[in-house]
Amino acid sequence: MAYDWDRVRPPRSLAEFEQKWLRRHDPACLSGVWRFHELLPFVPLSQVVTIGEGQTLCQESPGVGKYTGLEGGQLYLQYEGLNPSGSFKDNGMAAAFTHARAVGASRAACASTGNTSASLALYCAVTKLMKGVIFIGSGKISYGKLSQALDYGALTVQIAGDFDDAMARVKDVSKELGIYLVNSVNPFRLEGQKTIMFRVLEALRWNPPDWIVVPGGNLGNSSAFGKAFSELKDLGLIPFIPRLAVINAAGANTLFELYQRRGLRWNGGNADLPAVCRYYDELDRDHRRADTIASAIEINRPVNLNKCLRALETCDGVVREVSEQEILDAKAQVGAGGFGCEPASAASVAGARQLIAEGVIGRNDRVVCILTGHQLKDPTATVAYHTTDQAQFNQILGSRGVKRAAFANRAIAVNNDLDEIIKAIQLYS
Numbered sequence: 001m002a003y004d005w006d007r008v009r010p011p012r013s014l015a016e017f018e019q020k021w022l023r024r025h026d027p028a029c030l031s032g033v034w035r036f037h038e039l040l041p042f043v044p045l046s047q048v049v050t051i052g053e054g055q056t057l058c059q060e061s062p063g064v065g066k067y068t069g070l071e072g073g074q075l076y077l078q079y080e081g082l083n084p085s086g087s088f089k090d091n092g093m094a095a096a097f098t099h100a101r102a103v104g105a106s107r108a109a110c111a112s113t114g115n116t117s118a119s120l121a122l123y124c125a126v127t128k129l130m131k132g133v134i135f136i137g138s139g140k141i142s143y144g145k146l147s148q149a150l151d152y153g154a155l156t157v158q159i160a161g162d163f164d165d166a167m168a169r170v171k172d173v174s175k176e177l178g179i180y181l182v183n184s185v186n187p188f189r190l191e192g193q194k195t196i197m198f199r200v201l202e203a204l205r206w207n208p209p210d211w212i213v214v215p216g217g218n219l220g221n222s223s224a225f226g227k228a229f230s231e232l233k234d235l236g237l238i239p240f241i242p243r244l245a246v247i248n249a250a251g252a253n254t255l256f257e258l259y260q261r262r263g264l265r266w267n268g269g270n271a272d273l274p275a276v277c278r279y280y281d282e283l284d285r286d287h288r289r290a291d292t293i294a295s296a297i298e299i300n301r302p303v304n305l306n307k308c309l310r311a312l313e314t315c316d317g318v319v320r321e322v323s324e325q326e327i328l329d330a331k332a333q334v335g336a337g338g339f340g341c342e343p344a345s346a347a348s349v350a351g352a353r354q355l356i357a358e359g360v361i362g363r364n365d366r367v368v369c370i371l372t373g374h375q376l377k378d379p380t381a382t383v384a385y386h387t388t389d390q391a392q393f394n395q396i397l398g399s400r401g402v403k404r405a406a407f408a409n410r411a412i413a414v415n416n417d418l419d420e421i422i423k424a425i426q427l428y429s
């Protein structure tokens with residue numbers, strides 16, 4: 001989606017957006033998405049839908065910074081889990097929902113590993129503008145996310161299969177029934193997700209960081225970030241474009257394999273897409289399915305692959321893969337440093353750590369890791385990590401190759417006896 005900036009009149013400086021804070025009584029100014037309406041002007045401001053998304057924090061975290069190996073530099077965490085449905089998906093949903101209403105849709109659908117469906121269900125429940133239909137795979141969705149979709153009242157269709165299967169089906173069904181599709185194939189989602197970068201810049205007093213590090217699933221975020229920076233640079237609103245690092249889980253590493261190992265590139269819009277098809281055929285032939293504890297990025301056929309290649313070009317990007325162990329250790333460190341996140345989000349911190357060890361990210365750089373989802377989205381992984389119950393650990397994490405919980409905070413078991421409890425507290429505190 002390209003704008004005719006001469007016609008829509010962008011701001012002359014990013015600092016102009018700060019004026020909106022004075023008008024927080026107006027929902028469109030309160031929204032962390034629509035506060036930046038001038039940079040995503042695909043409908044008039046009077047037509048936007050908001051439920052108060054984008055009230056998120058960007059905070060420096062010395063503890064996590066130290067863990068990643070930054071020395072003089074600064075590590076910031078962008079907490080997108082603070083959105084109304086608990087993940088960054090609300091940024092995109094506000095925009096897609098706005099477009100869906102503008103075209104008169106009465107039903108909206110998505111396939112989801114959990115957070116897109118939670119977000120769609122919430123927008124339907126709050127606004128009553130549309131009926132939500134969500135497609136999920138069987139078994140893999142976390143209870144935190146499933147409970148949201150059910151509680152908010154969306155029509156939930158559970159398909160025997162995984163996310164990639166559900167995604168293929170939802171496309172057929174939407175076409176057949178004329179239902180509006182809000183997956184991140186929807187370009188308006190990406191317009192909304194650009195605002196995550198605008199808020200990062202705002203928190204950094206409009207000075208771009210050296211690096212943005214983000215987990216990669218369907219690659220909507222990374223694509224949106226690249227577009228945001230490319231537009232801001234073209235408009236002369238930022239002095240330089242930060243570098244982008246997209247982090248796959250090793251168990252769902254299509255982008256890493258294609259970009260980093262096989263050299264796939266944007267190539268001026270002529271990426272070697274037949275090579276992508278050949279790779280997908282290999283996956284099928286070898287019966288390889290995406291598999292990671294980071295369920296939000298458990299995706300082998302990312303729908304925004306081509307757009308992400310463009311973002312990697314725009315931002316001089318790199319791609320890495322991280323193990324289950326690295327993800328969970330990083331997640332524990334994020335939790336110990338503050339608000340916490342779900343497993344997929346911690347891939348960003350694990351990836352930053354890897355890139356700093358390699359010397360790709362400098363020890364004095366300013367780095368922003370995007371924490372995509374709230375800690376309470378997936379308590380199963382967290383509790384299994386901290387548990388003293390070896391059987392539980394083995395069943396949930398050991399089966400995925402996780403050997404140790406390096407940063408476990410174990411509950412201490414005591415008898416229901418006052419003396420014993422007092423002794424235990426004195427011993428451990």
Ligand SMILES: *Cc1c(COP(=O)(O)O)cnc(C)c1O
Nearest residue numbers: 115217218219220221296372373
């Ligand atoms: C959707 C999601 C991702 C993946 O983002 P993409 O834009 O699909 O790459 C990562 N983390 C969480 C928590 C998510 O919900």
